[in-house]
Amino acid sequence: MTNRRIVLARRPVGAPKSTDFSLVQAPVPTPAEGEVLCRTIYLSLDPYMRGRISEARSYARSVEIGQVIVGGTVGQVVESRHPGLAPGDYVLGNDGWQEYGVSPGAGLRRLDPRQAPISTALGVLGMPGLTAYVGLLDIGRPKPGETVVVSAASGAVGSVVGQIAKIKGCRAVGVAGARAKCDHVVRELGFDACVSHHDADLAGALRAACPAGIDVYFENVGGRVLETVLGLINVRARIPLCGLIAQYNATGAVAGPDLRPLLVTRSLIQGFIISDHLDRLPDFLADVGGWLREGRLKYREDIVDGLERAPEAFIGLLEGRNFGKLLVRVAPDPAR
Numbered sequence: 319m320t321n322r323r324i325v326l327a328r329r330p331v332g333a334p335k336s337t338d339f340s341l342v343q344a345p346v347p348t349p350a351e352g353e354v355l356c357r358t359i360y361l362s363l364d365p366y367m368r369g370r371i372s373e374a375r376s377y378a379r380s381v382e383i384g385q386v387i388v389g390g391t392v393g394q395v396v397e398s399r400h401p402g403l404a405p406g407d408y409v410l411g412n413d414g415w416q417e418y419g420v421s422p423g424a425g426l427r428r429l430d431p432r433q434a435p436i437s438t439a440l441g442v443l444g445m446p447g448l449t450a451y452v453g454l455l456d457i458g459r460p461k462p463g464e465t466v467v468v469s470a471a472s473g474a475v476g477s478v479v480g481q482i483a484k485i486k487g488c489r490a491v492g493v494a495g496a497r498a499k500c501d502h503v504v505r506e507l508g509f510d511a512c513v514s515h516h517d518a519d520l521a522g523a524l525r526a527a528c529p530a531g532i533d534v535y536f537e538n539v540g541g542r543v544l545e546t547v548l549g550l551i552n553v554r555a556r557i558p559l560c561g562l563i564a565q566y567n568a569t570g571a572v573a574g575p576d577l578r579p580l581l582v583t584r585s586l587i588q589g590f591i592i593s594d595h596l597d598r599l600p601d602f603l604a605d606v607g608g609w610l611r612e613g614r615l616k617y618r619e620d621i622v623d624g625l626e627r628a629p630e631a632f633i634g635l636l637e638g639r640n641f642g643k644l645l646v647r648v649a650p651d652p653a654r
Contacts, residue, residue: 319418321345322341322626325339325342325386326340327340331634335633338629339387339629343395347418347465349420350399351365354423355395355420356391356393356394356418356544357649358418360440361414361628362558363473364642364644367388369494389412391414392436394406397625400422402424403423403426410426410444411425417625437645441617443606446473447474447475448592448595449592452590453475453560454466454534454558460488462488463489465534466483466488466532466535467524467532468492469538469543470538471499472618476494476536477617477618490510492504493514493524498641500514502618504654506614510527515539520542524546533556534558537559537587538560541565543563550578554581554586556586556588558590613649617643618641618642621646622645624647625648
């Protein structure tokens with residue numbers, strides 16, 4: 319058997335292009351003692367990957383030219399040399415953009431398709447959901463009656479942030495792009511309001527949606543949206559800084575917002591990387607898993623078929639073309 323893999327062909331300058339990636343073939347790897355060989359079923363595409371294919375200093379090591387692009391995966395064990403896993407088991411791992419991967423069995427999370435679709439381990443019950451849970455509850459610390467605003471509100475993280483805010487008794491306001499995304503956030507996810515960042519009068523629209531000001535702003539975007547929000551934050555507002563997707567493809571200096579409102583209002587802005595908070599995983603799975611089973615929390619997936627389409631889909635992700643958690647279905651899902 320051969321293993322199709324997508325590797326980094328060259329480092330992108332500005333927005334990634336299809337020529338920055340290369341589809342290659344290699345032998346299927348063999349697991350050593352304590353390892354397992356998995357066939358990838360789903361591959362997660364996430365904004366953080368833009369930083370990983372850059373040479374810029376970050377919290378994690380960059381992918382080298384010729385290496386497989388990193389990414390979370392849900393797969394099925396094909397061969398196991400680990401006592402805790404057997405062929406046929408479904409697992410959450412990090413095999414990246416390839417059809418087969420070898421991983422230490424001790425680092426994998428076994429999935430039960432009877433509890434939830436296995437794809438959710440890469441979305442609402444995975445890293446994006448945990449990011450929303452920790453960022454909002456531990457850094458944002460929302461109180462009943464407060465107003466929580468989240469950018470990229472229809473995305474994998476933002477959609478969960480707003481729904482948890484509602485569960486905690488807050489007013490949830492989203493910022494999204496296309497009108498269809500704004501409508502989905504309100505009608506399907508239960509947000510109180512959602513404004514489009516394409517609105518010429520973004521400040522006026524956001525002010526109308528937040529008549530009592532903004533107490534918590536969950537930041538995923540940066541740029542114009544952040545600048546507008548800073549004019550509406552309340553005293554001692556909290557800003558969990560999760561991402562700045564509007565800046566990821568920038569090739570020069572990025573004009574930042576005036577941060578003086580943070581000083582005047584004595585507000586807290588805190589960046590966080592979810593890998594520093596894995597101790598919260600049991601609480602997250604218990605709470606969010608329960609809210610899903612109770613129907614209090616919903617999710618949407620945007621699935622494209624075929625490993626070869628990963629670069630195109632990733633480019634679209636950075637342009638906001640996806641609608642919901644973006645996944646690549648690399649192989650048929652036997653659990654569905």
